[in-house]
Amino acid sequence: MAKTPKSLNWSQLLQSGNRIFIGSNAAVPNALIDDLISNARQLHDIEVVHIQTISDNKWVEETYKDLFKVNSLFIGGDKVRQAVAEGRADYTPCFLSEIPTLFSTNILPLDAALVMVSPPDEYGYCSLGVSVDVVSSAVRYAKKVIAQFNPLMPRTSGHAYIHKSKIDAFIEVSQSLPEVPAPEFEQRIERIGQYVSMLIADGSTLQIGIGKIPEAVLRYLGNHKNLGVHSEMISDGIIDLMVKGVINNSQKTFHPGKTVTSFCLGTKHLYDFVDRNPHIEFYPSEYVNSPTNIARNDNMVVINSAIEVDLTGQVVSDSIGYQFYSGIGGQVDFSRGASMSKGGKPIIAMPATAKNGTVSRIVAHIAQGSGVVTSRGHVHYVVTEYGVASLRGKSIRERALELIRVAHPKFRAELLAEVRKHYWVPNYQVLTPMEVPELGAVGLKILKIGGETFDLRPLNPADERRLQEFFYSHTKETLLLRYNHHPKQMSREKSSVLVSVDQSKDLALCIVKQQGSVLEIQAVGRYYLIESTQSCEVAFVTRERHQGKGMAKILLQEMIAIAALRKVYAMTAFVRAENKAMLSVFEKAGFQRLQSQEADEVNLQLLLQPFWNTQPTAPSATDSMDQQQ
Template sequence: MATAPLNWQQLLKSGNRIFIGSHAAVPTALIDDLINHANSLHDIEIVQLVTLADNKWAEPQYQHLFKVNTFFIGGEKIRQAVAEGRADYTPCFMTDIPALFTDGVLPLDAALIMVSPADEHGYHSLGVSVDVVAAAAKAAKKVIAQVNPQMPITYGQSFIHRDDIDTFYYADQPLPEAAMPELDARTERIGQYVSLLVDDGATIQLGVGRICAAVTQYLSNHKDLGLHSEMITDGVLELIKKGVINNRRKTFHPGKSVVSFCIGSKALYQFVDQNPHIGFYPSEYVNSPANIARNDKMVAINSAIEVDLTGQVVSDSIGHQFYSGIGGQVDFSRGASMSSGGKPIIALPSTAKNGTISRIVSHIREGAGVVTSRGHVHYVVTEFGVASLRGKSVRERALELIRVAHPKFRSQLLAEVRKFYWVPHYQLQTPVEVAELGAVGFKELKIDGESFDLRPLNPSDERRLQEFFYSHTKETLQMRYNTVPTQMSREKSCTLVSVDQTEDLALCIVKQKGSVVEIQAVGRYYLIKSDNSCEVAFVTREKHQGKGMAKRLLQQMIDIASSRGLSKMMAYVRAENKPMLSVFTKAGFKRKSYDDPSEVFLELELTAAPAKGAS
């Protein structure tokens, strides 16, 4: 039961600046009381973050009473008010917002917040939203609190004493809930790719939305994850219940999940209530890049509106239209990049507006603003794969990002960036998937206890293939090329990695650790259209020769050639190359007569072999 209406003429004056509580802790009943009894008050500036409410104070009918100034544009009413000039958007890193209040940059006349009832010591909990609320309550001249018996009591740095509250308004109301978003196949694929970047024992940060929900779904088989994040959601809750997130290997606040607010179901709110394993801390603490970096293997997962081919990330605007906000993306991207083994990730669908617009762009559109700089991002993920940007030149970044763009936009993107010389004139081929490798596009291998990936070569491997070539001994070069070439130019390397994989085939086995990728073996076949056959060749890094990499590559190529209906495969091997001859003969290749005694000609009739297809 709510208390009597407050005398707002005594609490506020026209022209005051007030803060209202955030996310699921917006004091709706208190604000309704203000609206209903404002009388002669006008021109009150409301400073806010996202509020999980009807946001009716931003409706045109209240524009003489309120002017909204938001740090993050959430909800259609707020977005419309900003677009129409009835509300303002103030861009700011989440970690810096509290100082705007405490330093007097945005002095607050009052903070309207929601709290739990006081405990026996007189302390109320800020509950499900500590974030910037704690700083606002500390800095405001008056604190006006809606006391809600349904507000969970959370631990950490979430308490305010009753002596620090000037006015109480008692109103019992359920907390607003947010349903888990529905996932489509594209979003699930993005979540799957992101999950592959998360190692066991990592600490993660996840936001709200479909992509982050998909990520939680694909983390269910991980082990010993930690949580240091702005928020906790129902997807994260499921990972905690399954024991996936247990914080055992965290290096900062070990054993505890660290957050600043939560949004979700009633079950989530009940879970955090008086839960000592969940610590709610202010944004200036949780979002501090220095604190974030104290978590080893910190993985920050955020989304974006568009990413240009140099790695610049647009997250708060669509052209001139402001759409959301900076939030904690930069804080966590910077913190993760500073972390030992950390990974800042930007994940987004490759297209927008039903596939008509590419979200991987040659240049950001007019009016759009860069939220996360090209220096912050290590990985960009779409439903077409993972682009690794750390340590990459602009040219290499462009090729990596074109690889994860939607195929129908790749040629256009390549043509556009060539105008700026970001890629060389000889780079003509855009990446082409090998459909037979499955939707994910690669296979994980275990060889001698080590993990490797078998995947297609692509144009962004140009420098890696060049390094691979220069790692070979003269003996390896002689065996592979039947001569000892002394140079592999960037142009030649580009030709070898820029392959139309629907005709010819170029596969590699790579060792990948974070952003470090090293080619260990390459296998390819060249299509001979005249008799529907192909010629096969391999080369393996010396330290892995004899471990079965050529065998793995050959079997994969046999499967693909068979599924494509080729009639036979051929190979030319130097007579003294006994290990390679063994690989071919064990795969079913037969020796054929050949004029040159220094070489052995082998052939495999594919029509006689069962087509295994891609597994």
């Protein structure tokens, strides 16, 4: 290994036309780059390859266009983005897991790797520190390794070391690592974080990125248990969860007991936390991002974002039209890995709109020039501040309805009209999905009934097939008690009408059991508004195996509360006389029997005016409740 010089003799290390790699993320060797620029002499046309670099990115400035030609494998930073847009730099799309093979197979042979490492320890080993990712393969396959020894670089555990004998030249310069502070949260980002957290079961293993949404998700995981981490990157958000024991990696099925990552990015607090921390291990990208390895984690939950998603589920995340914005990175690696994982969940989470609410991120068709990064087959969930769209196993028509449901309300009618042009939604589907704001900010309520967890939420157009399945699950006796006759068919057209509800006027709620992408309706309650009398008529039906467990009672409580908020004067019901259980539900809720013209039917009524200012008790938006009747 060469002695430490004040500056390097770059004419002996590089030649014009060479290709060099620059260290990634928070490990950019700025002192090395400054030294190269200052002592380049006759060097020119050096191709620079790198992924995201948290730096001033000086090498991409037009001033140095004769010295450097930049080829970014992941665009990060405005300078690089602008240079790519102006044609002064190139962008090469590739999966993060496959970048190492570009180096090892000489598709992009490296003449030198410029990296930042910790000084050698007593055994002669330097740590790659906070950025192992593709730096590991770069130092392995480059003809020369040129290092900046930085005493401020954390020493991280895992496959994060290079021996000093492998380093051809170095300088030692202290350099504070760039910090990315925790983001400020707006309400819609908080909501997205809350929805995503509801998809994460105890014992899951997480992949998390950087930015507002991942940090918001982590904020809502404080009451979870036994979470694990297998992620291409980690941020400050994991620290408190690890210290509290929420993230303990105890149920991981791959590298149990360890948080596994390839790089970290955040504040000094994070860099100090990973320094010599045996509970966090850093591995190369080809290992961490390998879909096969990702899939070795059961219950792998992957959270990525997007620029736009079309109504078939195609994800655009590296470009805005013809303008390249970022890169493929690890999104496909982790989406594919989670798809193959037992109980895995690939999630795309994003705000519903862009440009101050003027543009929908959920679109009928992707913008001209945009490229699909993640295919419609890889995404199981799309989450916005308006809810969770479940796509796995859904037809194009069902996907469109699910995605319209989580689009911003002002774009839903337009999206439905656009998608109808392609015959994905039949003519009998007339309404777009609607919220029930009285259910609270989250738009659903989590229930514990008989030890099981259920969701109470509005019925929506995407439930058409599920409602059909619910209807055909009923016995003749249930159908007779609900409809007062024995209907024999629930056509798609009829089911569509029943799930296409103007929830601002009428009300249709359901209790569902959802396990991953498997959803089953357990109970439905609805009322129809009679505008002439400002009253409503209410009815219920419950799946047989859950009858007598209190689902009708919960739905009735909720509908009474909502009707009272809407200043409905009275609620009425017509129940067959032999339906003792349902009569009991109504009468316990305060309904009074009225004189009925039918001997086999009981007419009941509840006056709601007394509740207009003091609402009946109903489950809160996020509380769980255990009902057994």
